[in-house]
Amino acid sequence: MTTLVTKVPIGFLSLLLIITIATKAAAGNFYQDFEVTWGDNRAKIFNGGQLLTLSLDRASGSGFRSKNEYLFAKLDMQIKLVPGNSAGTVTTYYLSSSGGTHDEIDFEFLGNLSGDPYILHTNVFTQGKGNREQQFYLWFDPTADFHTYSILWNPHNIIFSVDGTPIREFKNLESRGVPFPKNQPMRLYSSLWNADDWATRGGLVKTDWAHAPFTASYRNFNAPPAQSWMGQSLDSTGLARIHWVQRNYMIYNYCTDLKRFPQGPPLECSLA
Numbered sequence: 001m002t003t004l005v006t007k008v009p010i011g012f013l014s015l016l017l018i019i020t021i022a023t024k025a026a027a028g029n030f031y032q033d034f035e036v037t038w039g040d041n042r043a044k045i046f047n048g049g050q051l052l053t054l055s056l057d058r059a060s061g062s063g064f065r066s067k068n069e070y071l072f073a074k075l076d077m078q079i080k081l082v083p084g085n086s087a088g089t090v091t092t093y094y095l096s097s098s099g100g101t102h103d104e105i106d107f108e109f110l111g112n113l114s115g116d117p118y119i120l121h122t123n124v125f126t127q128g129k130g131n132r133e134q135q136f137y138l139w140f141d142p143t144a145d146f147h148t149y150s151i152l153w154n155p156h157n158i159i160f161s162v163d164g165t166p167i168r169e170f171k172n173l174e175s176r177g178v179p180f181p182k183n184q185p186m187r188l189y190s191s192l193w194n195a196d197d198w199a200t201r202g203g204l205v206k207t208d209w210a211h212a213p214f215t216a217s218y219r220n221f222n223a224p225p226a227q228s229w230m231g232q233s234l235d236s237t238g239l240a241r242i243h244w245v246q247r248n249y250m251i252y253n254y255c256t257d258l259k260r261f262p263q264g265p266p267l268e269c270s271l272a
């Protein structure tokens with residue numbers, strides 16, 4: 001699939017995207033689908049494009065991005081996070097447009113000491129404005145094996161999923177005055193970097209460089225054809241799953257952070 005031109009009208013653009021995605025084989029290849037953007041040889045591709053690893057040492061982290069831009073997408077990636085003492089490290093996996101008033105859909109994995117839980121941090125930016133954090137613990141050890149992290153972004157909603165279980169939904173509430181990303185194509189980005197000023201217990205636990213290099217692994221990138229997800233939203237089973245995750249694993253929700261929003265939470269919180 002070639003990079004999309006942003007000047008064409010939206011209907012045509014979506015159509016073009018549907019056609020290009022539909023004709024693209026589902027199985028991902030890291031050589032074909034991504035380019036390393038920083039960290040030099042700290043990002044490595046193996047097995048003819050089937051496996052990618054990012055690493056972080058004292059001098060630098062590393063990152064890659066998709067060659068394609070997407071206007072709506074369903075993207076699945078299997079990731080195995082930095083094992084052992086990963087405190088201070090952050091692994092990101094997100095969609096973002098470029099420019100000042102950008103849109104962004106974020107997964108970030110905040111490392112921890114051996115045996116202490118990672119935090120899965122999520123956010124949604126619309127037209128340059130974020131401040132919509134939700135954080136979760138996971139119901140498994142994300143460093144022991146690969147797990148699938150998915151972003152579904154269509155005109156109706158954004159759904160974050162882990163191993164097929166939806167954990168967060170951001171609905172299109174544009175008609176009620178909440179901006180929704182729908183005009184700016186986004187690329188998929190991922191990186192591994194040092195954020196020990198804030199990542200682990202709010203910055204109290206620092207990166208232990210004696211354990212460097214830190215490594216995260218990626219495989220089985222999948223961008224299924226648009227007709228399978230363009231109309232998708234949560235059914236009652238999906239809603240039940242999201243409630244299960246939010247009841248048992250959510251550790252932060254901006255919507256209920258009254259200290260932060262003394263005037264009341266953002267509009268989408270009361271509409272959702």
Ligand SMILES: *[C@@H]1O[C@H](CO)[C@@H](O)[C@H](O)[C@H]1NC(C)=O
Nearest residue numbers: 110111112116117119200201
């Ligand atoms: C790390 O472990 C501590 C103690 O269990 C926990 O409070 C914290 O939420 C965990 N995650 C991060 C990223 O700090």
